[in-house]
Amino acid sequence: MTDRSPKIRLYVDAPLGAGAELELAAQAHYLTGVMRRGAGDEVALFNGRDGEWRAVIAAAAKKRVSLRVEAQTAPQQDPPDLWLLFAPIKKARTDFIVEKATELGAARIRPVLTRFTNAERVRTDRLQAHAVEAAEQCGGTYVPAVDAPAKLAEVLAAWPGGRRLMFCDEARTARPVAEALAGQARGPWAILIGPEGGFSPDEAAALRAHPGVLPVTLGPRVLRADTAAAAAITAWQVALGDWR
Amino acid sequence: MTDRSPKIRLYVDAPLGAGAELELAAQAHYLTGVMRRGAGDEVALFNGRDGEWRAVIAAAAKKRVSLRVEAQTAPQQDPPDLWLLFAPIKKARTDFIVEKATELGAARIRPVLTRFTNAERVRTDRLQAHAVEAAEQCGGTYVPAVDAPAKLAEVLAAWPGGRRLMFCDEARTARPVAEALAGQARGPWAILIGPEGGFSPDEAAALRAHPGVLPVTLGPRVLRADTAAAAAITAWQVALGDWR
Structure with missing residues (x-):
């Protein structure tokens, strides 16, 4: 039961915060080739620590996508221990x-x-x-x-x-x-x-x-x-x- | 988490009771070809109504297996409605x-x-x-x-x-x-x-x-x-x- 307008959510290693910039290599093909996303498109990012953030693709190439993190869209929510x-x-x-x-x-x-x-x-x-x-x-x-x-x-x-x-x-x-x-x-x-x-x-x-x-x-x-x-x-x- | 010595359990349509005899066609290949069972081997049968019964293979051919039902091994247990x-x-x-x-x-x-x-x-x-x-x-x-x-x-x-x-x-x-x-x-x-x-x-x-x-x-x-x-x-x- 996912959202009707599927948004792309990606797990990344990097710290997330407003204004952070990051580059993705492993997920570049998925973003550009499979999901056909390019500069200006939005992606949701999370790293397991900082909640979910909205990021915008600044530049997209086949093997490298740069993103700019904009705002937090969900707080971090850890499961029980x-x-x-x-x-x-x-x-x-x-x-x-x-x-x-x-x-x-x-x-x-x-x-x-x-x-x-x-x-x-x-x-x-x-x-x-x-x-x-x-x-x-x-x-x-x-x-x-x-x-x-x-x-x-x-x-x-x-x-x-x-x-x-x-x-x-x-x-x-x-x-x-x-x-x-x-x-x-x-x-x-x-x-x-x-x-x-x-x-x-x-x-x-x-x-x-x-x-x-x-x-x-x-x-x-x-x-x-x-x-x-x-x-x-x-x-x-x-x-x-x-x-x- | 099934039993360590897997017994064969088969669903059948026929009524089950002590002494009943039945023939299987659709499951004959599975029993004889896949599971290598033959005359004298035991099989568990259930039909969704009469619980589980132990049956013995009386005769086995590639396309037809006859069984004799012996004794009930588990009572019928229906799930909740x-x-x-x-x-x-x-x-x-x-x-x-x-x-x-x-x-x-x-x-x-x-x-x-x-x-x-x-x-x-x-x-x-x-x-x-x-x-x-x-x-x-x-x-x-x-x-x-x-x-x-x-x-x-x-x-x-x-x-x-x-x-x-x-x-x-x-x-x-x-x-x-x-x-x-x-x-x-x-x-x-x-x-x-x-x-x-x-x-x-x-x-x-x-x-x-x-x-x-x-x-x-x-x-x-x-x-x-x-x-x-x-x-x-x-x-x-x-x-x-x-x-x-």
Whole structure:
């Protein structure tokens, strides 16, 4: 559900502020060749820190576009301090998880490798590019960082004190997600979605014993990992996040 | 998050009960050629009415497989009486909506054509096949019916009395979804997800004036239609559905 008159939104690295001038190289072809924009046309820019700004194309060539930043059009809006941990699956569904996590509002995306993870090679740069594209599309001013894949055991061993972990347990013995989240404190949280093959018994035991873990059940049907990720973030957002 | 030792689950039309015998033609190649199953192997069957049953392959040929139904392995479990209405979008994302609605638990899927619907041709049979496949994969015993596309105005004109309609309003002026749903009565409901181009002003006005409509906002970010569908069903399920 995007705006009817699609405006071009681009993520840039540079600081944004009134009067700033910047040059784009990587996005020059998209702007001039694909979207047919030229000198005088407007573009919306965000960098994940300074909100959204209106910029005007000062000069456009095939490989280089210069822009002048004019005025802020939206304030910076960060998502809640929510991490999404998931075991990568097939490429298209992993891409989907990153896109949905960005739109639904996760602050950091961490692929984790479990005993039964059965993934094609995870290209972190590709997933990060997907997060950027999702933020550009969905009007967000924030792009979640996508980490390089790490082993679940190592991630848990280095777990920061005070960050809660909602563990979506496909064994369905945990409480329903909304009931489990009711009355929980807001603050730093993470969601863990298991691999399509499930967690190994020792992984499940380690998770249950981990401090701050909240096992939850996502409804009576078995969900694919990508569905579970979207549903879990939504359930968390309505209970403790910025959907309230 | 499916079982580690994938069992074959097939949707069939035939009545299921202990001792029933049936023949499969359309799925014969999948069973024998793709999955390499033969006489004596077990398959799980469901028909959307009688729960899940274990069946044994009695005889297998390339184009015809006979099965004998043995015992029920899961009771019939219908989703809540929830319809999903959505304006079709690009093929892959429309497929995705049908898959996710099936897993998350919708009873009926109704593509609706709005003024700004910009869809490739909707093939209802293809979407229905997607719903069947999603039910087979997710362990469900129910397959939502996928209707042929209909105009939104006509759908609203024939709206059944007593069925509430949660309208996901991308204008973001409505109350947050969880707050809007809190305290609402259970019973027949529907969710409407608008087209990527938004509703036209007269469509939005007609929706707001429709009896039983509940406008809601799905968080502070703009969601793609497929993301909105998955999020809206989840939010409804945790508030009023079978995720409680």
